[in-house]
Amino acid sequence: MADALLSIRDLAVSFQGREAGGSRPLRGVDLEVGPGEVHALVGESGSGKTLTATCVLGLLPVPPARIEAGSIRFQGRELLGLAERERRKLRGRRIGMVFQEPSKYLNPSMRVGEQIVEALILHLGLSRRGARARAAELLELVGLPGGRQILRRYPHELSGGMRQRVMIAMAVSCEPALLIADEPTTALDVTLQRQILRLLLELRDRLGMAVLFVSHDLAVVHGISERVSVIYCGKIVESGSRERVFGRPLHPYTQALLASVPEASRRGTRLAAIPGTVPDAAHVPAGCAFHPRCPLAVEKCRLEVPALLDYAAGPPGRAPAGGEAGASSHLAACHLAGRS
Amino acid sequence: MVPGDPALVIAGVDATAEDIAAIRARIGTDRPLPAQYLDWLWRVVRFDFGTSLTSGQPVTALIFERFGLTLSLALLGMLISLVVALPIGVVSAVRRWSFWDYLGMGFSQAGMAVPSFWLGILLLLALAVKIPLFPLFGSGSLRHLVLPAVALGIARAAVLLRLTRASMVEELSKEYVITARAKGLTERMVKYKHALRNGLLPVVTIAGIQLGYMLGGAIIIEQVFSLPGLGRLFLFGVYQRDFPLIQGGVVFVAFAFSLINFLVDILYSVLNPRIRVG
Amino acid sequence: MSTPILEVRRLEKRYAASGILSRSRAGLKAVDGVSFAVEAGSTFGLVGESGCGKTTLARALLYLDPPTVGEVLFEGTPLGGLSRAGLRGFRRHMQIVFQDPNGALDPKMSVRASMGEGLANLGVPRAERERRTAAALELVGIQPAHAGRYPHEFSGGQKQRITIARALSVDPRLLVLDEPVSNLDVSIQAQIINLLLDLKSRLALTYLFISHDLNLVAYLADRIAVMYRGRIVELGSTARILDSALHPYTRRLFASVPRLTGERIAPKMEGDSEAGDSSRKGCRYAARCERGELACHSNDPELHDAGGGHLVACLLPEKNDQGG
Numbered sequence: 052m053a054d055a056l057l058s059i060r061d062l063a064v065s066f067q068g069r070e071a072g073g074s075r076p077l078r079g080v081d082l083e084v085g086p087g088e089v090h091a092l093v094g095e096s097g098s099g100k101t102l103t104a105t106c107v108l109g110l111l112p113v114p115p116a117r118i119e120a121g122s123i124r125f126q127g128r129e130l131l132g133l134a135e136r137e138r139r140k141l142r143g144r145r146i147g148m149v150f151q152e153p154s155k156y157l158n159p160s161m162r163v164g165e166q167i168v169e170a171l172i173l174h175l176g177l178s179r180r181g182a183r184a185r186a187a188e189l190l191e192l193v194g195l196p197g198g199r200q201i202l203r204r205y206p207h208e209l210s211g212g213m214r215q216r217v218m219i220a221m222a223v224s225c226e227p228a229l230l231i232a233d234e235p236t237t238a239l240d241v242t243l244q245r246q247i248l249r250l251l252l253e254l255r256d257r258l259g260m261a262v263l264f265v266s267h268d269l270a271v272v273h274g275i276s277e278r279v280s281v282i283y284c285g286k287i288v289e290s291g292s293r294e295r296v297f298g299r300p301l302h303p304y305t306q307a308l309l310a311s312v313p314e315a316s317r318r319g320t321r322l323a324a325i326p327g328t329v330p331d332a333a334h335v336p337a338g339c340a341f342h343p344r345c346p347l348a349v350e351k352c353r354l355e356v357p358a359l360l361d362y363a364a365g366p367p368g369r370a371p372a373g374g375e376a377g378a379s380s381h382l383a384a385c386h387l388a389g390r391s
Numbered sequence: 392m393v394p395g396d397p398a399l400v401i402a403g404v405d406a407t408a409e410d411i412a413a414i415r416a417r418i419g420t421d422r423p424l425p426a427q428y429l430d431w432l433w434r435v436v437r438f439d440f441g442t443s444l445t446s447g448q449p450v451t452a453l454i455f456e457r458f459g460l461t462l463s464l465a466l467l468g469m470l471i472s473l474v475v476a477l478p479i480g481v482v483s484a485v486r487r488w489s490f491w492d493y494l495g496m497g498f499s500q501a502g503m504a505v506p507s508f509w510l511g512i513l514l515l516l517a518l519a520v521k522i523p524l525f526p527l528f529g530s531g532s533l534r535h536l537v538l539p540a541v542a543l544g545i546a547r548a549a550v551l552l553r554l555t556r557a558s559m560v561e562e563l564s565k566e567y568v569i570t571a572r573a574k575g576l577t578e579r580m581v582k583y584k585h586a587l588r589n590g591l592l593p594v595v596t597i598a599g600i601q602l603g604y605m606l607g608g609a610i611i612i613e614q615v616f617s618l619p620g621l622g623r624l625f626l627f628g629v630y631q632r633d634f635p636l637i638q639g640g641v642v643f644v645a646f647a648f649s650l651i652n653f654l655v656d657i658l659y660s661v662l663n664p665r666i667r668v669g
Numbered sequence: 670m671s672t673p674i675l676e677v678r679r680l681e682k683r684y685a686a687s688g689i690l691s692r693s694r695a696g697l698k699a700v701d702g703v704s705f706a707v708e709a710g711s712t713f714g715l716v717g718e719s720g721c722g723k724t725t726l727a728r729a730l731l732y733l734d735p736p737t738v739g740e741v742l743f744e745g746t747p748l749g750g751l752s753r754a755g756l757r758g759f760r761r762h763m764q765i766v767f768q769d770p771n772g773a774l775d776p777k778m779s780v781r782a783s784m785g786e787g788l789a790n791l792g793v794p795r796a797e798r799e800r801r802t803a804a805a806l807e808l809v810g811i812q813p814a815h816a817g818r819y820p821h822e823f824s825g826g827q828k829q830r831i832t833i834a835r836a837l838s839v840d841p842r843l844l845v846l847d848e849p850v851s852n853l854d855v856s857i858q859a860q861i862i863n864l865l866l867d868l869k870s871r872l873a874l875t876y877l878f879i880s881h882d883l884n885l886v887a888y889l890a891d892r893i894a895v896m897y898r899g900r901i902v903e904l905g906s907t908a909r910i911l912d913s914a915l916h917p918y919t920r921r922l923f924a925s926v927p928r929l930t931g932e933r934i935a936p937k938m939e940g941d942s943e944a945g946d947s948s949r950k951g952c953r954y955a956a957r958c959e960r961g962e963l964a965c966h967s968n969d970p971e972l973h974d975a976g977g978g979h980l981v982a983c984l985l986p987e988k989n990d991q992g993g
Contacts, residue, residue, distance in 0.1 A: 110573065139576075142572070142574065143573060143574035148573040155566040155567065156566045156567055156570045158567040158588075159589065160662075160665070169576065169584075170575065205664040218570075221570075221574065240718035240881065241718065241881070241925040242922060242925045243718075252936030252937075267854065268927070270884065270929055273929050274934040297929065308856065311855060311858070312855065313859070313862060313884055313885045315907070315911055317888055318888055322862055325859070328856075328857065
């Protein structure tokens with residue numbers, strides 16, 4: 052899709068050094084986020100989902116990390132190879148980020164107001180006074196009435212939910228085109244989780260920004276996303292609309308993940324657990340990375356890395372992902388997809 | 392019990408047994424130890440450390456007469472130590488494993504290994520004898536204090552430097568630093584506005600304790616530089632078996648140490664909003 | 670009716686308020702008068718949000734951190750009256766598995782040594798300890814040949830298997846599972862849950878399952894108790910709690926849970942629900958409750974039977990006859 056807001060193609064990242072031992076946590080990620088779209092990136096720990104987000108922000112620690120190949124286009128502009136100065140202008144301005152644990156990701160010795168205001172002054176050139184007024188508005192916007200008083204507080208004086216709201220206010224302060232939310236509700240209780248999810252959707256509607264929602268929680272993703280990409284061992288294995296991925300999953304990994312979630316409706320039945328463990332990035336199996344855990348694996352899966360193809364119209368058209376993948380596409384990287 | 396009888400020291404070599412007994416009765420060392428101790432304790436709570444056996448002056452007066460010099464020495468030493476340790480420590484942390492880091496670490500190793508009295512003697516030889524920039528001995532001006540303060544401060548700086556570096560390295564690896572970067576702040580702002588403030592917190596505490604140690608640790612340096620401070624006073628007291636002076640000195644230093652720690656705790660709570668009361 | 674395997678009566682756990690200027694003299698009540706019974710062979714789920722006191726309750730009922738007030742009966746025997754040695758003997762019947770296996774396993778001890786400790790405390794001879802350790806590891810799917818290894822050589826899921834094996838090695842009848850899968854990946858969670866289900870039927874175990882994951886508890890538990898601010902506000906069979914909850918908090922809690930079925934979440938601006946502090950006197954949920962009336966702010970509702978063993982602590986319980 053030519054008008055994608057964010058288009059990641061074949062992004063590969065490796066880690067050098069003694070400990071990492073030449074691991075490749077990203078082995079060619081393809082991801083497209085359309086303008087205003089809530090796109091969920093789902094994966095288990097070590098799958099590369101957070102690392103992908105880190106690359107988009109340009110916060111990858113180089114070295115030990117190294118971008119080996121690929122491209123990240125944002126608003127039509129290639130980000131890889133862009134000067135650090137230019138990337139910094141995008142961070143916080145065009146791309147905002149919300150992290151998992153607000154208690155750790157806020158500076159403990161700085162008043163909340165100062166932490167919100169600094170980006171406003173830096174990116175929008177507001178005066179300190181103007182920035183404070185805007186910060187108070189932002190706090191109201193994220194559901195913290197009486198924002199002026201909260202500006203003066205320190206993070207530890209706020210509850211967990213309030214801190215996450217502050218974090219969100221910071222991330223959307225310059226009205227970015229893309230908000231990356233990395234497990235933003237994992238540390239929160241369910242009632243708060245729902246409030247924060249609703250808030251993110253509300254902000255998306257009001258500010259017209261796209262949201263890249265990084266999560267391991269399929270149920271949350273089901274609740275919030277419009278499109279879903281599933282990542283395993285540093286490669287997207289499936290990508291499509293929420294309805295398609297949850298309703299007619301193509302990849303055995305997606306299918307297995309969905310079947311392994313405990314829910315009241317599954318009482319009395321055994322969960323379909325995936326055998327084995329997620330391989331670490333230094334020892335990714337050859338061929339399809341999922342084959343040792345896959346119940347359907349055949350010889351080809353051991354030898355050949357499957358390409359990410361579009362199965363939306365039935366038989367796989369050989370359109371590599373990221374290419375002409377439209378909003379209605381349903382991509383999967385599996386030799387057996389669509390054969391069942 | 393401490394060997395040595397102050398009565399013998401006061402009486403001199405050719406005193407008779409009666410003279411010595413009389414002196415003992417006058418200074419109270421003929422009474423049972425528990426009685427002496429209780430008596431002393433009662434006076435201490437009233438800030439009365441008695442009179443020095445050798446000079447006959449009140450111990451409190453002697454201490455306060457000398458305290459100013461020792462305090463200035465310790466404060467100046469601390470200032471030098473901080474001025475050296477903080478920038479080098481921060482640079483070492485920010486440019487970890489760089490040439491500057493190794494240089495700083497090397498300096499820190501050396502600073503911890505070199506005894507301060509030896510450094511003091513070297514400084515005297517170099518900057519007072521060979522190149523007479525500073526006075527060789529005596530007191531009364533800031534210039535007299537510079538070399539002893541440097542000698543005293545360098546060893547402390549070595550410790551503070553390591554602490555500053557370790558603390559900054561830790562802060563720079565914390566999550567809020569990522570948030571600061573994600574906001575698009577410059578590296579300078581990330582490091583010096585966000586991380587530095589948190590990184591210096593533990594340094595404040597340790598520097599305070601160090602200051603307390605310096606009050607007591609100035610003894611040797613005062614000896615090397617012939618400075619008439621508290622250290623020399625107490626050392627003199629020890630040589631002369633001037634028990635009231637020694638006791639008064641110990642209590643005074645302990646009190647000063649506690650007071651400094653108390654002040655540092657208050658300062659810490661001002662700097663760290665997380666432990667601020669109310 | 671047979672004696673329940675575990676019965677908790679009016680259990681309270683207070684913590685002395687720290688600081689000279691603290692407000693309450695009585696101290697903080699982390700658990701405030703909790704009563705329930707667990708039938709042998711069942712899975713009893715205890716749910717609630719962070720800070721509701723569920724972990725404190727678990728520790729108190731095992732006498733790891735004895736309750737301030739109240740009784741805990743194991744098969745009719747009050748634990749409060751036992752000597753230290755007597756309690757140690759009873760511990761073999763009630764074991765606990767914690768959320769974080771990294772905290773539960775000493776990194777400097779081999780698996781064999783970690784597991785042998787508990788058995789040695791019970792006076793089990795060495796050869797028997799070896800045999801039981803191996804059997805327990807076998808049971809949870811860890812090769813007994815790996816017993817000489819250290820915790821860091823295992824993955825998170827394997828470590829949790831080991832802590833489960835350790836708990837099982839003393840042949841307990843009741844396992845308290847405190848968020849046992851919360852730190853694990855989705856695909857590993859299911860493995861451990863299946864393992865727990867297998868073990869339960871094979872060894873005729875009773876589970877007290879504590880979790881904030883409502884989907885998981887709804888999947889596993891026979892009965893569910895919902896805790897809010899140190900109290901049980903509702904207790905009933907899983908079906909009743911899921912389909913016809915009486916307490917507004919229970920309803921809200923289960924309505925908030927994201928599920929794999931159902932609609933997308935609707936965007937909405939909501940204020941911060943944590944903000945309100947409930948009144949000292951009345952129902953502790955009153956400030957957040959959408960149904961709260963004046964009476965709720967002055968009367969503290971007791972947990973009472975609303976029929977069929979479905980207990981609720983609410984002055985204005987939801988009505989279910991309309992099929993709500």
